[in-house]
Amino acid sequence: MTYLIPRIKPIYPLYRLNSDVFRIGAQIGITTEIEDEEDQFWTLANLLNGKNHLDDIASGMREKYPELTNQDILDGITILNDEGVVEESFPDKTTNDRYIPNINYFSRFIDAHGDRFQVQKKIRDTRIILLGLGGGGSNILALLAGLGPKSITIVDYDRVEAGNLGRQFLYREGDIGKKKVAVAKNAVEKMNSEIEIKAFDKKIVTVEDVLELLNDVDIVVCAIDEPPFIIHRIVNEAIVKAKIPCVFGASQVSRGRVYTVLPGVTGCFDCLNIQFSKNDPKFIEQFVGFRNIHFAPPSIAYGPGIFQLVAGIVDELVRVITNYAPPRSLGTQYEINYEDGSSFCHPSWPRFAAECPTCGEGHYDDWEIFQYYELQE
Ligand SMILES: [Zn+2]
Known part of the structure; x- marks a missing residue:
């Protein structure tokens, strides 16, 4: 699986608990907590901001961690995606504003393999x-x-x-x-x-x-x-x-x-x-x-x-x-x-x-x- 412009889902906050641990999400039961002494995942999560293509994310990571391969970086994104906190940005997809809350709700359930806009389209x-x-x-x-x-x-x-x-x-x-x-x-x-x-x-x-x-x-x-x-x-x-x-x-x-x-x-x-x-x-x-x-x-x-x-x-x-x-x-x-x-x-x-x-x-x-x-x- 590859990615286009993967991002941390905007429905979740990304924040530090202390110098070694950060969290994505704030709700009991669906919050991901990551121990990250070397800051690699924290750096990656911050590059997953919806503005960076996969290549930009890879070069951003290698600036700080030159030893990482493309596969390492893909694996890192996949680990976050498996936690359910990553989605594709789909910057070109639009919808009637009235359905944006629906699509944001569906993003909770759809990971980077899927398309939250498609859920709304099925309803339409x-x-x-x-x-x-x-x-x-x-x-x-x-x-x-x-x-x-x-x-x-x-x-x-x-x-x-x-x-x-x-x-x-x-x-x-x-x-x-x-x-x-x-x-x-x-x-x-x-x-x-x-x-x-x-x-x-x-x-x-x-x-x-x-x-x-x-x-x-x-x-x-x-x-x-x-x-x-x-x-x-x-x-x-x-x-x-x-x-x-x-x-x-x-x-x-x-x-x-x-x-x-x-x-x-x-x-x-x-x-x-x-x-x-x-x-x-x-x-x-x-x-x-x-x-x-x-x-x-x-x-x-x-x-x-x-x-x-x-x-x-x-x-x-x-x-x-x-x-x-x-x-x-x-x-x-x-x-x-x-x-x-x-x-x-x-x-x-x-x-x-x-x-x-x-x-x-x-x-x-x-x-x-x-x-x-x-x-x-
Ligand atoms: Zn029957």
Whole structure:
């Protein structure tokens, strides 16, 4: 591996602790500390300032340390790169100023072998569909507007109500009574005019309702959770048929969950039903008991809680699209606890290619659970 204009990432401070030791970074866990009695690494790190080509760095080093070979100097840069503190400067690459904070964030994860601008470009090339513009979806949409995908298709059938204003920050008092899709489209066009917004005033009831929206879409975000479980099953079947990945989110009172289905790769939502059917003896009793009370929860999870879930959903979407860091919810439920700020992954579930009726070769009749998903009056 060689380098063009390698530099210490500007997101990290470079500073001395004493005459023998210096540090790059100031955050616990990601700070590199180097003991350097001969000052060679300190000299090298200071030459990695984004202004010097590799040749300039080599000659700068040899001025002080004539015994060093080109290979020694390359090895020195590689040692720093392996610590994750070096990147290519890319002086000729530019971006819309609004995306610079994104690119600086991605630079934390991308070393001199990679290209942080490419991560943003992948987002810019992505066409997203967002189902639902309620507590989750409206705030997800604001975050997506900042990220700058190529297009966002929004789908909802509701109107803005006074009760939304405490946690759905896309909407204003003057929007009460208006259709959410219209208000949201208008808001995002003002936030980021680079994004193409398509709005559908529509209630999702059937698999076909979803399928007909999935043309020209790269990824789905499902932010609708009513009727509970049933709607996820409908969306799951559609995205499996269309072979389009989907990030699902759901909020309970003080916890939120994110899980992602990559059709044909990870287990789908019905595979999760099979997993529970196989392993949890109380699964069906619990499911039927819950279903029979027709539980229609009031709006729970206040703004700060919702924001934690929304952040988890949108970051997961970016991970799935760009792989800037490994996704956390592939075939598993990533749970966020608003009470103490913690998060964890549930045990993952596999794809049951032979047994799942939705993403595999199985039959619905083979699994008792699926008969209870019928919509009840
Ligand atoms: Zn499946």
